Amino acid sequence: MREASRLRLVVGVSGGIAAYKAVGAIRAFVMDGHDVQVVATQAAYEFVGKSTLEAISHNPVFDSLYDDVSQVRHVALGQNADAIVIAPATAHTLAGIVAGLAPDLLGNAVLARRGPLVVAPAMHTEMWQNAATVHNVAVLRERGVVVVDPASGPLTGNDSGVGRMAEVHSIVSATYAAVGRSARDLAGVRILITGGGTREALDPVRFIGNSSSGRQAVALAEAARVRGASVHFVAGHMDVEPPSGIDITRAGTAELMRSAVLERLDDTDVLIMAAAVADYRPAQMSSTKLKKNSLGSNPTIELVENPDILAEAARHPRCLVIGFAAETAVNDAELLSLARHKASSKGAAAIVANRVNSGRGIGTDDNDVIVVSGDGRELGRSSGEKLSVAQSILDVVLHLRG
Ligand SMILES: Cc1cc2nc3c(=O)[nH]c(=O)nc-3n(C[C@H](O)[C@H](O)[C@H](O)COP(=O)(O)O)c2cc1C
The missing domain is CATH 3.40.50.1950 (Flavin prenyltransferase-like)
Known part of the structure; x- marks a missing residue:
């Protein structure tokens, strides 16, 4: 490392x-x-x-x-x-x-x-x-x-x-x-960052996925490294290369990501879960490619719930856990209320909420976020290039670590 x-x-x-x-x-x-x-x-x-x-x-x-x-x-x-x-x-x-x-x-x-x-x-x-x-x-x-x-x-x-x-x-x-x-204010802090999206397989070639690019997570990893943190990156499927010079674990599904995160928590001071993890996965994965006419005229896919990695990690007694919430809110007030709900239901130290219906956030180079503490206090807002948003999120990390 x-x-x-x-x-x-x-x-x-x-x-x-x-x-x-x-x-x-x-x-x-x-x-x-x-x-x-x-x-x-x-x-x-x-x-x-x-x-x-x-x-x-x-x-x-x-x-x-x-x-x-x-x-x-x-x-x-x-x-x-x-x-x-x-x-x-x-x-x-x-x-x-x-x-x-x-x-x-x-x-x-x-x-x-x-x-x-x-x-x-x-x-x-x-x-x-x-x-x-x-x-x-x-x-x-x-x-x-x-x-x-x-x-x-x-x-x-x-x-x-x-x-x-x-x-x-x-x-x-x-x-x-x-x-x-240039502020090595995170020197010695061990930060685990997840990024990208998970893919839940239907058959050997098809999956349920999402359009998370991994850009915000990469920006967080780069900014944290420059500020002196020791960074480990858990990469889902990403449009961009994971940050170079940083330890990386690949985890393409929710279950793989769960293991990759949980097994490192004892050696982690701060977990930032920027990855977009699928809430559900197909109940069964076909071992052969599904044929067009094999599922009848009105096919349905049965789904089962994936593990809630954020809620599970947030129960760790020592690790500071920060989650992300991508929401299709109509305005900042609704985004704030959704973020507060997620923060309290997950038990995370903070939630970074971003609107994904504003043309920013997922898949783009810039972002627009509100950060809310676990007890619902607004800790900050940031918008602009993902690197500058990353710096603001790391400022919140420093604030929460006291
Ligand atoms: C023998 C010799 C020594 C030189 N020493 C210097 C020097 O110490 N400082 C300087 O600014 N230019 C010096 N120059 C001039 C530069 O090599 C020249 O301006 C060159 O275009 C610099 O290119 P660069 O800045 O892309 O490396 C020297 C040229 C020669 C022939």
């Missing part, structure tokens, strides 16, 4: 003499137990070899925008990184970031990032003090980018002055401080 303190870092190496010193920073991050993905610009290879970067980082180095396009790496790298650190950052790379340019993989990762960006500029004094660079560095600071100032000392030629890349330990500690600033 990933440790809560293990960070996913993208280290960008751009094309300056100090690129050889990037090796020291990468090594320091790896020695501290972090997962380091190096992204090199083409110019970086004029100064440091790909093999060195790969051996030191224990990962292949990425440098091409158009390799493995199916991985959508140009976006995924930035999205999944707890922080991006560019060391050294050339004058050219700094200018590109300020302008929002994305000519290469590093530029794309920077634009798509969700976590902090740390840059360690390195260049000759004249370049560092040039009005364009001074302006660019000021803009970056204004935007919240952490700039690890270069030091003074001998430069590449016979000259000396300000412009040497900061020492490795300064870059490393600035990175840790930047990540801490």
Whole structure:
């Protein structure tokens, strides 16, 4: 299992003499137990070899925008990184970031990032003090980018002055401080998240299912991991890939999901049941494919009730259990009342209710939720992209844990 303190870092190496010193920073991050993905610009290879970067980082180095396009790496790298650190950052790379340019993989990762960006500029004094660079560095600071100032000392030629890349330990500690600033407030908390929908088989090829995509659950898992939680994900059937770098158990039916959840509860501090679990399943599954005319002219399917995983899990003496309720309410008042009813009937610490007839919620990228406590108090509302809704739900988790 990933440790809560293990960070996913993208280290960008751009094309300056100090690129050889990037090796020291990468090594320091790896020695501290972090997962380091190096992204090199083409110019970086004029100064440091790909093999060195790969051996030191224990990962292949990425440098091409158009390799493995199916991985959508140009976006995924930035999205999944707890922080991006560019060391050294050339004058050219700094200018590109300020302008929002994305000519290469590093530029794309920077634009798509969700976590902090740390840059360690390195260049000759004249370049560092040039009005364009001074302006660019000021803009970056204004935007919240952490700039690890270069030091003074001998430069590449016979000259000396300000412009040497900061020492490795300064870059490393600035990175840790930047990540801490993005609130690792769930460090050490063990969170179990279910996501996607279950499918209850009628025969070997047909099933009763639902259109849950798993997106909200994946957003919760990603946000919880970045905030330091140790996350285990129980995946039903999903339209999206489960989050990478997180322990995953596949559970495609309600009964499999029940076992996957209940057997982990003793090792779980918080359970968030975002999966859409079928309430009923066919009483019998045919072992052969049902033929069109074999069921008569007016066929019916006999259903039996599935286990109520949420209610069962909510009886656990120590685990904080949060359920989801997808409701076709006409307005917020009705949604609130349905959520209160579900919260009290299940015994969960909180219910996250979303309207599924508003064009949001199931299968979409955004969501609109009301969170209600087990005793019916409204704990919060959130709407927007699922990642931002996930952060609000995790804020409620923190609040409930006191
Ligand atoms: C020998 C040599 C050393 C260089 N050192 C630096 C440097 O320390 N800092 C810098 O900003 N640019 C330096 N450059 C210029 C960059 O390599 C150049 O601007 C390049 O376009 C940067 O590309 P990148 O930012 O995509 O990596 C150097 C160029 C040469 C030829």
